[in-house]
Structures are given as structure tokens and as C-alpha cells.
């Protein structure tokens with residue numbers, strides 16, 4: 001039987017004048033006009049895309065924009081890599097910066113996945129030292145005593161207790177002892193805090209949270225100012241371990257970034273109102289929010305944060321039973337294990353995000369059974385307050 005000819009090639013999309021918005025380029029590879037051009041692009045002599053795991057116009061646009069936001073107002077360039085998740089970004093950086101025999105100095109109140117990953121690096125001979133990174137003398141003693149420390153790994157504000165750590169002091173100490181300061185800036189976003197401004201070497205994001213902002217995708221990013229470190233250390237790991245982000249998630253993040261500063265202003269404004277309301281409530285024992293005047297690290301907040309952010313936590317008087325009752329009664333706020341969305345989200349750290357930490361350590365870091373974490377959204381603040389009021393009643 002004779003086969004019908006179907007040799008019709010896909011047309012090239014014409015690019016006479018560009019689309020107003022960054023196009024979503026859903027392609028796994030890119031076309032070379034000639035073998036010579038292909039070789040030049042592979043060699044880096046000519047700019048161009050090769051293969052989706054190495055880069056893609058949409059993915060690169062998201063990486064460049066996040067880097068530009070983190071570097072905003074600073075002299076010199078910053079470079080970004082867009083990753084398949086926040087964890088992929090963290091794993092790429094720690095794999096690149098830590099060799100067997102070296103040490104990661106970090107805090108106890110970390111994102112659960114980051115904490116588990118750092119613990120897991122023990123299987124590769126990389127040790128963890130946990131300390132209160134707000135205790136500068138304590139940190140200096142550790143660094144002086146342990147020249148194997150290659151990375152100081154920081155989250156500020158911390159999760160879920162919103163403690164704040166002085167980035168400039170830590171960056172100076174890290175550099176004096178030839179270590180690098182790596183900062184997870186997921187909670188603050190570059191709108192509220194720019195770790196590069198205070199001397200951080202690498203900034204990480206779970207873009208799943210505020211940068212996307214709408215709860216529609218999982219992705220992450222790495223930003224640094226040292227081009228050699230990025231190209232020679234992070235890029236090979238990123239490509240070979242396959243942690244590249246995909247164009248769809250990058251496109252969603254690009255959309256989210258357009259409103260990031262507006263959203264962060266509203267998140268902060270709403271969170272301030274909620275924090276003040278909870279602070280005065282007779283059934284609330286303690287409120288953790290960087291915008292409260294009696295926050296234990298308020299001088300650090302003033303030095304490095306331009307907005308106080310949308311995250312807060314508070315402790316109910318009656319422990320687990322009270323926390324349960326409160327969360328089950330909420331109607332407007334949503335019980336879900338993420339943060340940074342436009343809607344107000346609630347989570348119970350002791351049984352959810354921080355469940356893998358043993359009880360004693362958990363309690364020592366203020367993660368009690370009565371502690372509730374709120375990610376305040378951008379709704380009308382009255383709607384949030386009415387819901388909290390009826391649930392606390």
C-alpha cells in the first residue's frame with residue numbers, strides 16, 4: 001500500500017515584532033540554521049539556546065528578573081538560575097559549596113525540608129552545626145574553632161517564630177573566616193529585604209511562595225553576584241542533576257512578579273493589623289511579628305527590612321486543644337501547608353511543617369503545641385479579622 005505524504009514541516013514562528021508579554025516557549029530544544037551555528041552556540045561564541053535542560057527563553061527571563069530584583073539599586077551585576085523547586089535550588093547550592101569534611105553552620109528554626117536536607121548531607125561526610133545565629137560571639141567562637149565551616153546557612157525571618165538575624169554582621173564574619181553566607185529569602189522577598197545588599201554571597205528562593213504568589217506552581221531560584229561561582233560551580237550541578245525549572249512555572253512566576261511589590265505592601269499592612277489585634281486578644285499568649293515594637297530582634301529588623309512582611313505566628317493559651325479548635329472553626333482563612341499566596345493561610349507547625357523535629361528541640365525553639373502560623377493574604381483586612389474573631393470566640 002502506498003503511504004500518503006505527510007512531509008509538512010512546522011512553520012517557524014515569525015518574530016518581526018515581539019509580543020508585549022514574555023512568551024511561554026514550550027520547547028525542549030532549539031533549531032540551528034547550520035552545523036557551524038550549532039557549534040558556535042555550543043562553544044558559547046554565539047548566544048543561543050540549545051536544549052531545555054540548559055535553558056529556555058521563558059525560564060531565563062524569570063531567572064534574570066529575580067536576579068535583577070535581588071540586585072536592585074546595587075552596583076554591578078547579579079546572575080540567576082531558575083530551578084524546579086526551592087529544594088532543588090538549595091540542594092544545588094549546598095552540593096556546590098560543601099565538600100566532604102566541611103561543615104554547614106545553621107540555625108534550628110529552618111524550613112523543614114532544608115533542615116532535613118542539611119541533616120542528610122551527613123551521608124556525604126558534611127557535618128551540621130546548629131546555633132543561635134543571633135548570638136554573634138557564639139558564632140565567632142564556632143568559626144574560630146572550626147575552620148571546616150564552608151557555609152553559614154540562614155533564614156531570616158525564621159520559620160515559624162519570625163526571629164531575625166543580622167545579615168551584615170554574619171556576612172562580615174563569614175568572609176573573615178573564608179566561609180560563604182547563603183540566605184533563603186523566601187519569607188521576606190527582595191521587596192522587603194535584599195541579602196546581597198548586606199553582603200550575602202548567595203540568595204535562594206522557593207518561588208512557590210510569594211514570587212509566584214497565587215499558589216499555582218512549584219519552583220525555585222538561585223541568585224549570586226559571583227559569575228564564576230555561578231558558571232563553574234552551580235550551573236554544572238544544575239544541568240547534570242536535572243534541577244532546571246520548566247517554562248510554564250517560569251511564566252507563572254513572571255506574571256506573579258509584576259504585582260510582587262504591590263502584594264508585599266498589602267501583605268505587610270494586613271499582617272501589621274492582624275498582629276496588633278492578636279496582641280491585644282486575651283486568649284493569645286504571644287505574637288511573633290517583626291512589626292511589633294517588642295519583637296526581640298527589632299533593631300535587626302530596622303537595619304535590614306524595608307517592610308515587615310506577611311508572615312506571623314502566635315501562641316494560644318490552651319495548647320494543642322485550643323489550636324485545634326481555633327483552626328477548625330476558621331471559615332475565611334484556609335488550612336493548608338504553604339505560604340505567600342494572595343489568600344490568608346493557616347498552618348499548625350508542631351503537627352505539620354515541623355513534625356519531624358523531636359519534641360524537646362521543638363519546644364526549646366518556641367514551636368509549642370499552641371503555636372499557630374498565619375500567612376496573611378491581601379484580602380480586605382476586615383474579612384480576616386472577623387474570621388479570626390469568631391474562631392477565637
Ligand SMILES: *Cc1c(COP(=O)(O)O)cnc(C)c1O
Pocket residue numbers: 085086087088111113114155159184186187205206207208209218219220339
Ligand atoms: C517552601 C520553602 C522551601 C522549599 O521550597 P519548595 O518550592 O517547596 O521546594 C524552602 N525554604 C522556605 C523558607 C520555604 O518556605
